[in-house]
Amino acid sequence: MTVSTVVHLNFRGEARAALEFYRSVSGGELVAMTYGDMGAVQNPAEAGRVVWGQVRAGNGFHVMAYDVPAGRPWSRGDDPFFVSLRGDSKEEITELWEKLSDGATVVAPLEASQWSPLYGMLTDRFGVTWVLDVAAEYPAA
Template identity: 70%
Template sequence: MTVTVVPHLNFRGDARAALEFYRSAFGGELVITTYRDMGAVEDPAEADQVVWGQVTGPNGFAVMAYDVPASRPWSRGDDPFFVSVRGTDAVELTAAWERLADGGSIRQPLGPAPWAPLYGMLTDRFGVTWVLDIAAQP
């Protein structure tokens, strides 16, 4: 059996913009299904919001997201999770870092760390905290 873990991010009206942003940072294919597409519209104002969305890249990057409808409770919270992107190519990782940082805030600048040759943490403009690193050899 093969297992793949994909972060599934929950938003309130920002899922499409977030997925487009992550595609611009990592590349890949974007697929979006709206509440209208599914015939599951509870509130006409939310018809074009994302009920299911995903970005998948040829490099293995994958993230899913949806817009929690207003009829359900939702809160961004304080650091409820980090999305970790671990790569092997410093140039590729740095490029993704620079794109994710656009409009975000750096929590730990990208650079060498005692535990990794390259490590950084930032919170993007959608409030999602990303950890990017290259794993050290054991």
């Protein structure tokens, strides 16, 4: 079983700029998917914003980021990150989900998504928001 924990940064319209900055800092590879790429545009002005992105470098530097959609409350500094748990199998992510969901509020149910065979988001009973998914490969942006 292999699971990694990654800080998942939240922005409103600045995720790509932040990821590009972190790429310049780390020398890592940037990968990003927009709301338009995944066909989940609820607000046409947000089609080019990042729904999922990451910078990963060979030295271990790794951050993920996305642009919080306008329909979800967000204020810079009030909800700046999620904790992302990425695993290699549906079984290990489902097991972690089941344990973390005790007393939690489900934000997005654990199910297949366009970027992962299994994805879900919940806020645990301590107020920490967790994003769980099965890792999948994507082309660099």
